[in-house]
Amino acid sequence: MKTIPTFEQFLNEKSYRMTGVYAAKGLVGKVMQAFRQEIKTIKYEGINVVTQEEVNKEWAKFEDTAKKIILDHVEKGAGGMDGILFVTANLFNGFAIDEVNGLNDLDPENTLYLSYEVVINVGFMDDVNGSKLKRKIDKTGMMNSPLAGKRDLIYGEYDASVNNNNLEIRDNEYIQIDRK
Numbered sequence: 001m002k003t004i005p006t007f008e009q010f011l012n013e014k015s016y017r018m019t020g021v022y023a024a025k026g027l028v029g030k031v032m033q034a035f036r037q038e039i040k041t042i043k044y045e046g047i048n049v050v051t052q053e054e055v056n057k058e059w060a061k062f063e064d065t066a067k068k069i070i071l072d073h074v075e076k077g078a079g080g081m082d083g084i085l086f087v088t089a090n091l092f093n094g095f096a097i098d099e100v101n102g103l104n105d106l107d108p109e110n111t112l113y114l115s116y117e118v119v120i121n122v123g124f125m126d127d128v129n130g131s132k133l134k135r136k137i138d139k140t141g142m143m144n145s146p147l148a149g150k151r152d153l154i155y156g157e158y159d160a161s162v163n164n165n166n167l168e169i170r171d172n173e174y175i176q177i178d179r180k
Contacts, residue, residue: 014044039058046178052096084122084156089152114175
């Protein structure tokens with residue numbers, strides 16, 4: 001059964017996921033949609049850094065949930081974790097004030113735009129052909145050598161020697177936070 005927000009709940013929402021090219025797709029989009037529920041009532045108070053810190057505090061609390069979403073999705077797509085050597089995700093970075101796209105120049109008094117580039121690596125064991133599982137895990141990912149560190153590790157043991165038997169899922173998410 002799907003819950004439909006009441007009119008009052010809808011009015012209290014202040015943060016939104018962007019759409020189109022500004023919205024993450026696939027696995028990253030799934031993580032960000034879940035996170036959006038955590039920050040929907042955060043509002044922009046006119047000071048960029050304060051709002052950014054508030055969002056990043058919520059992101060830090062959400063990190064374990066994000067790891068679970070990622071690992072559940074990888075396990076489902078791969079048909080188990082037996083062939084997975086490691087999974088990494090740069091979940092510790094946090095959201096940054098968007099400066100690349102010029103979105104914050106549109107209405108700086110009433111709206112703040114934050115962005116986050118999420119990078120997830122799924123390293124497969126030698127006897128597993130990762131390219132066959134790629135589309136089942138995430139259609140937007142590409143096979144290449146992993147670039148991650150121990151800090152990014154959320155499953156298994158990181159090994160850069162998997163070379164091109166690594167699925168890299170990379171996407172940007174932009175959120176809009178209004179003053180209203």
